[in-house]
Amino acid sequence: MPVIPALRDFLLTRRSVGIAFLKEPGPNAQELRDILLIGTRVPDHGKLVPWRLVVFAGEDRVRAGEKIAQIARKRNPDIDEASLDAERRQLLPAPLTIGVIFSPKKSDKAPELEQLLSAGNVCHNLLNAAYALGFAATWVTRWFAFDVEAQQMLGANGGERFVGFIHIGTPAIVPDDRERPSLESVVSRWPG
Numbered sequence: 001m002p003v004i005p006a007l008r009d010f011l012l013t014r015r016s017v018g019i020a021f022l023k024e025p026g027p028n029a030q031e032l033r034d035i036l037l038i039g040t041r042v043p044d045h046g047k048l049v050p051w052r053l054v055v056f057a058g059e060d061r062v063r064a065g066e067k068i069a070q071i072a073r074k075r076n077p078d079i080d081e082a083s084l085d086a087e088r089r090q091l092l093p094a095p096l097t098i099g100v101i102f103s104p105k106k107s108d109k110a111p112e113l114e115q116l117l118s119a120g121n122v123c124h125n126l127l128n129a130a131y132a133l134g135f136a137a138t139w140v141t142r143w144f145a146f147d148v149e150a151q152q153m154l155g156a157n158g159g160e161r162f163v164g165f166i167h168i169g170t171p172a173i174v175p176d177d178r179e180r181p182s183l184e185s186v187v188s189r190w191p192g
């Protein structure tokens, strides 16, 4: 295989850009298709395809945010207006969000943990795909990824759950890197 210096250098320096700094323009239809194709090209033991994707774009982000806020108010009837407004903007300002749903399949071959890892790979591949197409992105879950009613409202069926919302847009900042673990702290040689 040939060395791909640009890919190596990207992987050595990749980092997320927070949702608040993901602005227009977002991917066009062809770019979104490429991002989805790259995102779903992941290891998948048993070829079970234990994941599905839901795209939130345009006005749907506002409609989904309104419904998230309604559920937030149900969970906390005393919620103040500012917090409610923050809930309404959960899918803003990023121009595009891709929800990744873990959809486990019955299998004698691939335990659920392996299927979950495959879904996590979709999330990270979507991040890398966004950068490959010239955008920035971040992977969040937030409370509504753990609330059954919110998950169903956002597109999950019974037995499924969201494992990530990948927000994608044009970066408004160049973020400082965060601290990374030293290799010495996380890598050891098998002692035999």
Ligand SMILES: Cc1cc2nc3c(=O)[nH]c(=O)nc-3n(C[C@H](O)[C@H](O)[C@H](O)COP(=O)(O)O)c2cc1C
Binding pocket: 014, 015, 016, 017, 138, 139, 140, 141, 142, 143, 163, 164, 178
């Ligand atoms: C599964 C998962 C869920 C996350 N959920 C959130 C979240 O809800 N809110 C948040 O601020 N960050 C969340 N993060 C962290 C962001 O992705 C964070 O910006 C990221 O760790 C930055 O690392 P990077 O620059 O190496 O991509 C989550 C990360 C993972 C892997």
